[in-house]
Amino acid sequence: MSGIYIHIPFCKTKCSYCDFYSAVSAQYISALVDTIGRELKLRENYLPDKKIGTIYFGGGTPSLLEKKYFEQIFDTIYGLYQVDENAEITFEANPDDLTPAYLEGLRSLPFNRVSIGIQSFDDADLQRLNRRHTGAEALQAVKNAQQAGFDNISIDLIYGLPYQALQAWEKQLDTALGMGVQHISAYGLTYEEGTPIWKRRESREIQTVDDDTMTDMYRLLLDKTGKAGFKQYEISNFALQGCRSRHNSSYWKQIPYIGLGPSAHSFDGTSRQWNVNSIKEYISEISENRIPAEREELSLSEQYNDFVMVSLRTTDGLNVCELEARFGADFKRFCLQNIKTFIEAEKADYSDNVIRLNTDGFLVSDMIIAELMKV
């Protein structure tokens, strides 16, 4: 079974840390939704089969879409594909969009999971991030979603925010864990080049959190979520039993997915491609029946590098038998040879044919993954 990702590239305001593609003007929403429908049809045969296990509306801000637009897209999807009856169907939402009325409307659609971009419950943090909600609204949004009947709710948090102390992060975690959500994604703040917050860091306008504190925050995250019954399953992802994000997991299991909308990425098992970063160009090209995408065919080494990268980021780890079956004995030997020093340094474990990074390993996972790559 494959996945479908739909990128809704609109935001009312731009968050200061975000480098995803989105436009603030909402004038093209209707045209864009039409075009996504057209792209779905144009690329009907992209995926290896018609069975769909997950659908994910990401952004941007999908919760800016009125119900009718979701209906329109679902109609096209269900017309083209066989969506599994247990499919996981998620939309990302901004807390201030999640009014009871809006949620009530969406409940009648196939959605069964909502991912709420809370980031922080602290109003000063939220202001610095240029988020449009408050901490109180975030709490209310989760309550509203629960009351509307959503029983698979995920929230996003960011730690290591400017000026944030370890105790402040602890408070955030306590709040988050007390809300009765099923899933938490918690990201260390990344200063992406060119973003407003990156510029503020460059000009030393903000006080950043040092690596040691970031490390402590990460350990605290693992400790607190663990005690609250959450299981870590990826570097930044934690879920109650049975509540892992299946859609995101499919990225890490290298399951094919089709990405629709401007800047959306697709993967068919051996090649990756991504649509153009422009709403206008996307709409005009698709109207001419052309897919405005760049594509890369992955060489065997690149497929191996992909595999190493995504599997080592998960707690399921890298299965060496699978590695050998897909890439051959040479790659297996190469991988085991290179992981050795990290096993000796107690950053990785190797047992039952699976390489797993431990917490110390996750903290330096980029270094380890790079070391295992074939270039």
Added chain:
Amino acid sequence: MKNIRNFCIIAHIDHGKSTLADRLLEYTKTLAEKDIQAQVLDNMDLERERGITIKSHAIQMNYNLHGEEYTLNLIDTPGHVDFSYEVSRSIAACEGALLIIDATQGIQAQTISNLYMAIEHDLEIIPVMNKMDMDNAMPEEVEDQIIDLLGCKPADIIRASGKTGMGVEEILHAIVERIPAPKGDPDAPLQCLIFDSVFNPFRGIIAYFKIVNGTMCKGDLVKFIATGKEYDADELGILKLDMVPKQCLSAGNVGYIISGIKTSKEVKVGDTITHVKRPATEAIDGFEEVKPMVFAGVYPIDTEDFEDLRAAIEKLQLNDASLTFEPESSVALGFGFRCGFLGMLHMEIVQERLDREFDMNVITTVPNVSYKVYTKKDELLEVHNPSGLPDIMAIDRIEEPYIRASIITKTDYIGQIMTLCLGKRGELIKQEYISGNRMELIFDMPLGEIVFDFYDKLKSISKGYASFDYHMNGYRPSKLIKLDILLNAEPVDALSSLIHVDNAVSLGRRMCEKLKELIPRQQFDIAIQAAIGAKIIARETIKAVRKDVTAKCYGGDISRKRKLLEKQKKGKKRMKQIGSVEVPQKAFLAVLKLD
């Protein structure tokens, strides 16, 4: 012969020599405008990028003045101190020189030393003030400088602009009218001065020469006096944009000879060509064996590439006779070569050409000059490498090469430049005003101090304005010791250097600091130590990486992130594994860029 004019151009880097030369070629229709690929005389990419002519070339122009047809041979000269011997041979082949001074910058050290060389060879000097089209030109001030220097009249100075073509005709007139025709006897025994050679993959070595006396014809049996080798003159001719074969060439003219020579070592700049049958009784004065002055280890990053590196260096040597090499090995770096260079620029050029023309990624170690080590048994050893130093107990004394350096600068920077040169064990010989606020300083300095971050410092102190030139000035006894660098307690032989005892502690400390900057953090702590013998004189620690993790890795992030990490891995592959520590290439040259 009375209608031949042989001249060269003396100019500082960036003073517009090449552009002005292009204008001359254009004006004489030696090259059509469509052929102009900016600066024809510099035909290696590297030369064009650096804006200097590394190896000299020659080109012939025809020019008609008052109904007479003249042959003008422009002999180009390399523009850097490392190549001063080659410059002297080019100058020796000329009767006149254009002295090109940038009207926005004035006279520089290198210009002066080349000018003196030209005056020594009795060349007629035609001063040209270039870049007159620039807003910041200071013609009056620069004119005063030129008059002070040459004792000429203001009217003798031609105002020109290579950019607009201003003054080009006047320059051509001056070349014909002021520069004397070459002297020489076409019927005398043959004497040709070799001033340059190039390697051509199809024709072998092509030697460029000026006929001082006699006549040479195609098919003649000739002899190169210094090497004693004999050849048939398979082809000879003159140099236009391409080579133009001729049956014979006579005294006064400039040309090329192809005689089946395969390696550049057989053609020595400054050598004399004569006939075998009717040889000249003596060679032309001034020939010297060029000896490399700076030595460094050149190692392949990947030890498997050793043979490829050898092949690449051999090829480079085909058209660069001043490059020497012999195999050596290092505990840290494996097998490589000890290469000899004329100077630091030459070394950089070789390294870049290996990279660009042969795709050879190399590590160049800390350069050394050539030391004379006298043992207690009174043997003389030439030491080019710290590891070649005999046991301290066996050494009677060590002598190191000295240079006489000329620095020209604005007076504003004198204090700092003095401090720099004295800190480099320089001894002030002379200081004098050239004009207004410009001074020339003459220092005697150890060459070994110049190879350590001297140019860069001089440049930054003087905001790029001080100019520098030197020539070799004998050997002097010196107190030298070997400074070792240890990474995680393992000595790294490729980072050892021979250094004056007074500078050892400070250099050791700065090397440790610099290495700390250059070696990336790794998964464990790294200790960097500097030691003299068993005594540690400095230490730094590189802390292990504690956090290196990507927060998000979803559908859209995977490609980008993978490429980023692949790049990181590629970067690591370019590093050298020393014990457990990965050391980037640039760290091996760390001492050259100490702050």
